[in-house]
Amino acid sequence: MSTATEAAEIPTVLDGPERRAYWAVADCLTIVRTELITILRYPAAIAWQLGTPVMFVLLFVYVFGSAMEVGGGADYQDYALPGMFAMTMANGFMGTAVAVAVVKEKGVMDRYRSMPMAPSAVVSGRGVADVISAAVDLAVLAAIALAVGWRPDGNLPETLSAFALLILLRSSLIWVGVYLGLLVPNQQAAGNLFAVAFPLGMISSVFTPPAMMPDWLGAIALWNPVSSTANAIRDLFGNPVPGGGGWVEQHATLMAVVWPVALTAVFLPLAVRRFQRLSS
């Protein structure tokens, strides 16, 4: 049979730090390719992923928009759209969690782990694919926002910085997603995380300035990482920024960096430990 003869030609992979680093990247890219093909082949998921923010844009611009008041005579649309960018990035961790849960549940994770590939690629590949798909989401959202009349008023570096902060938030939440995906028993349970994620995205400055909420709720919204990113990009886009929130709101740009770094610092080790515990 051809299996044995062909295999005899296969050279043994050499060990060593450079080789390992090389394969960590190469394996990661292989997984990225796989994940992107999977996303492209699953139209329902694309529709769902892009459909939700689009629906929100339309709802908040055309349905609630006229009734919403954010103070200072600012246009609600200019307030809400950057918020929705931030919320879309924040909710992306759900996609990561579900995808990780599927890979685990269907035995693909076991196959990866029984192979001589770089173990980190399982997670890094997932992360890179998620960032790419988040960038596409952002591009689509921005296009829709532009179509309904939203304009970034900042200069180019400011605008690019705003998008970078959005991607930073999404990237840090990959680790939350990986951790949760490994934690839950199956795909369904991962899907149920939506019930938690949805209000967490909403109790923020995304749709309403926290100052207009009851005190206790406003405090949560104020410290919500999504709020910091939303406020920071509003500032960078030259869109209306909620006022009166004190230190956190005044240092939104700083916090839009601090929060993702903190989330990564907490959840990256948790995710890695969870991944290693699969062996127990």
Next chain:
Amino acid sequence: MGVSLDTASLDTASLDAASLDTAQWAVLTEGLRKRYGDKHALDGFDLAVGRGTVQGLLGPNGAGKTTAVRILATLARPSGGRAFVGGFDVTRQARQVRRRIGLTGQYAAVAEMLSGRQNLVMFGRLFHLDKARAARRADELLSTFGLTEAADTVAKEYSGGMRRRLDLAASMILAPQVLFLDEPTTGLDPRGRNEVWEAVRSLVAGGTTVLLTTQYLDEADQLADRVAVIDRGRKIADDTPAELKRAIGGDRIEVVVRGTTDLPAAVEAVARVMDRGAGAAEPAADREDRRVTAPVRDRVAALTEVARTLQERGVAVEDIGLRRPTLDEVFLRLTGHRTDEQSSGQKADERAVTREARALERAGTEREED
């Protein structure tokens, strides 16, 4: 061909003094233990699998089969004992082990949204083949496993048997020295099972060592050179299927007569040839089924003798034959989940649980008629 890979992989680790002795076995475990909380999934499990053989691992759900495979495939760490694959320690030399094994688990672990070819190319790349080689290997495997026509179909659209074959193909990319098949046909229909069996047979012909876990006794019987029976985390038997069957009393002669009145004559005829060394003193007779059975040693002579005697006495015989005990009977006997099988004619055993009954039904009886 075959196990020629061993000579090619002269890693320094395999030259360790400690592993020289272990390297002669494809798989070797010594007192392997695995605890999950209070439960001992493996409780001192020993196994030695010769290179190029098919070792069956037979046992009910929860016996420890999957745990053993997970430890050997570097997916789980043992709580105690040692395990080697191709002479490499599964805990300390996991990387070397991973280069030499293939794993097909209870699920078809393929990317559902990728085509068969894309799956194999992807796994080939992850096994660090270059692009051209991964593509060539994918095409070879697709053809080996009869998936060429479905090569560009998304795996999601595959039948259960096709998915398992794709899964097997993915396990075979580097032509592993040892292939772990963890219940490879669970949940498949008979056709899917046959497809997988055929695929496994062709791998074995290529020299791969296979460790196969199954709850289906006929599967072990079909594929395995040796069968280890595992129950509650320990090995309770390990032998060739033929030896295991012989161990519970060897072949039996079985006579079914037309009328109940002929039963005593049949009992008398069978009693003359039966092997009394196998335990029973008298043939077992079942009035309802009009069946007489007894262990025999000299199979053909016994069959001829009984047939002649019955013919001389004018007994109308409905059926006569030699019957070999099935692995099901071996298993039930060894695990004590079911008692003596002497009265082979007995109907549904109330004590046998449904699963066992189903397995029995599937395995059927092996009958050799002269």
